[in-house]
Each structure stands twice: as structure tokens, then as C-alpha cells.
Amino acid sequence: MHDDVARILLSRETIRQRVAALATEVVAASAGRDDGLTFVPILSGSIVFLADLIREMPVHMRLALVHLSTYRGTQAGQPRIVADLSHDVRGRHVIIVDDILDTGRTLTFVRDMLAQREPASVRICVLLRKPGKAPASLHADFVGFDIADEFVVGYGLDYNDLYRNLPHIGVLRAECIAAAAQPPR
Numbered sequence: 001m002h003d004d005v006a007r008i009l010l011s012r013e014t015i016r017q018r019v020a021a022l023a024t025e026v027v028a029a030s031a032g033r034d035d036g037l038t039f040v041p042i043l044s045g046s047i048v049f050l051a052d053l054i055r056e057m058p059v060h061m062r063l064a065l066v067h068l069s070t071y072r073g074t075q076a077g078q079p080r081i082v083a084d085l086s087h088d089v090r091g092r093h094v095i096i097v098d099d100i101l102d103t104g105r106t107l108t109f110v111r112d113m114l115a116q117r118e119p120a121s122v123r124i125c126v127l128l129r130k131p132g133k134a135p136a137s138l139h140a141d142f143v144g145f146d147i148a149d150e151f152v153v154g155y156g157l158d159y160n161d162l163y164r165n166l167p168h169i170g171v172l173r174a175e176c177i178a179a180a181a182q183p184p185r
Helices: 012-029 047-055 105-115 174-181
Strands: 006-010 037-043 066-072 075-083 093-101 121-129 142-146 169-172
Touching: 012 047, 012 121, 012 142, 037 047, 037 105, 047 093, 093 105, 105 121, 169 174
Parallel strands: 037 066, 037 093, 093 121, 121 142
Antiparallel strands: 006 169, 066 075
């Protein structure tokens, strides 16, 4: 079932290995900050990545969840807050966790929102980055993979709330886009 909806771009094992290495990078860069480390995952797309990432980190941390809505199908719109931060980030070292850095609208929105809440620092960790589309004004401190400008699903990434459960990351086949665009029965 999984192979018929998307051309596999990154296998489950490739993702697992890179997420473990990425966790090591984040921990090394956060040395001495673990008493004030707060991860701010952007829901819903980052939940699978976040879960695997933090299980690899032997540090004290907090989670401050924020839920945004940006995409409908393959079209990105303006971010809007569905549920605001679940914890105060004032004086904390914050790492924003997101599934993908594409146009940068969502990450810029969250970074700017957090800056107003007086954290000690803000860094960004993304699983995927599309370097051809990511704005130069938005720096991701930790990047899992650079990918081409293709619409991807799986490992938390979705199309119309479908395909998040794929264990790999793949490029969604055109016929699946058409089928998912149909209203549910």
C-alpha cells in the first residue's frame, strides 16, 4: 500500500539514521543550555519527526506546542494560529521544530511570534529544506535533508491530512493527489 501512493525519496532507515545524527548535533550545540531548553514543534506536521528526535536526546527539556494551519492541499496560505503556545518561553533557549522549510512563511511567523515572548535564544531545526525556495532571510540551524522542490508526504507530512502515516518520505503520485482532492463520502 505504501509504495503505490508515493515514489520513495527517503527510506525509513535513511530517515532514522539522519534523525539520530541530527539529535547529536542539536545536543552538542546546546551544551550548557539543557536546563532551559524548550522545543517548540509546529503541529501537526512535525509530530513524527519530533517524537523520534527527542527520544535520541539525553537532555532535560520542555515542550511548548503550537498548532498552526497553513496548507490546504498543495497550496500554502498565510499561517494562522489554531492553538497558541502551551508554555511560556521567556528566558528559555528555544528550538523550533518543523517538518519542512519550503517558502518560510510558517517558520518566519513562529520565529517572529516567539521573539516577542522574550526567549533567551531561538534556533530552528527542520527535517527537510528546499534550498531553491527557502528564503535567504530565514536560517535553519539544524537541517536533516535538502530536497528538490517536489511535493512530499509521509513521516508526518500530509496532503489534505492524508499520508502522514507513511514510514518514509515520498513524492506523491499525481493520481493520489486527484483522489485525495475529492470530498470524503
